[in-house]
Amino acid sequence: MIKNDLFLRALKGEAVERPPVWMMRQAGRYLPDFMKLKEKYDFFTRCRTPELATEITVMPIEQVGTDAAILFSDILVVPQAMQIKVEMKPGVGPWLPNPIRSAKAVENVVVPDVKEELGYVMDAIKMTKKALNNEVPLIGFAGSPWTIMCYAVQGQGSKNFDKAKQFCFQEPEAAHALLQKITDTTIVYLKEKVNAGVDAVQVFDSWGGMLSPVDYQEFSWQYIQQIIDALKDQIPVIAFGKGCWFALDTMGKSGAAALGVDWTCSPQNARKLSGGNITLQGNFDPSRLFSPPREIKKMVNEMINGFGKDKYIANLGHGILPNIPVENAQAFVDAVKEWQPE
DSSP, rough: OOOHHHHHHHHHHHHOOSSSSSOOSSSSSOOOOHHHHHHHHHHHHHOOHHHHHHHHHHHHHTTTOOSSSOOOTTHHHHHHHOHHHHEEEETEEEEOOSSSOOHHHTTTTOOOOOOSSSHHHHHHHHHHHHHTSSSOEEEEEEEEEHHHHHHHHHHOOSSSHHHHHHHHHHHHHHHHHHHHHHHHHHHHHHHHHHHHSEEEEEEEETGGGGGGGGHIIIIIIHHHHHHHHHHTSSOOEEETTTTTGGHHHHHHHHHHHTTETTTTTHHHHHHHTTTSSEEEEEEGGGGGGSSHHHHHHHHHHHHHHHHOOOEEEEEEEEEEEETTTTHHHHHHHHHHHHHHOO
């Protein structure tokens, strides 16, 4: 039995004494101990070494006291497993030297043996579960097929992912074939994570908001729905689409256990658009963690009162920024833990 099961109870929609809290990207960049490891080991070495991934995953539980752990990994380990080369370039971020931009290139993309190619992730889950010692739940995650495809086609991060969108609109058949291959791989990957011991999974659609509502249904949501359908009977699934407030009504009927919301949508609108019955997660602006701790605490109280304490998980509206002071992250977590009903 997990000692602190607030997060899992909120996912089930049960009444809780206070909302659970965790932060996207909490295992990382803002923590001084993480930076020490970063100086010693490159990014994908940290992802591929179970001992390092475990150490990094557990850090925020011990140092800021969140109610759930999220495995330290990266969404781009999936395309790597599919034989799409991915590097992490300093000052650039993800770099894919051979972007997928033709039907022929899509044909060459493999649906891998996940156990073989991503076994190191499962080893990290098992090791992390042991280290957590049933204190808090462990979240596993994957990128949405659309978000993975954005990188695979664009070749790097982008403000508008114009090349990825061009590929979808000029070669829709090839784009859908690639999206399906990513989806099939992701489903097996997440199922293996469940077998390894994660307690919930989250699908990150970081670039869903780049698409119009119509294109979102065609090139992103239908693939996320396949993932939810494949996993929802085994484990709670959280769907998070950044900038995708326009799809909250569809998402609310998807069978997902919870929906992530970013800071551009108010708690009241998120409740209304999602149908009012599903657990919501979010949506503190990560940049607001630069505010003084006193102000952070005031805004957190307003956020919780906006969403309501039940069917709600306190979180940021996207990943924590690298230069946030640890004490400000701590103030965010403490504010949720200290929240009292008005």
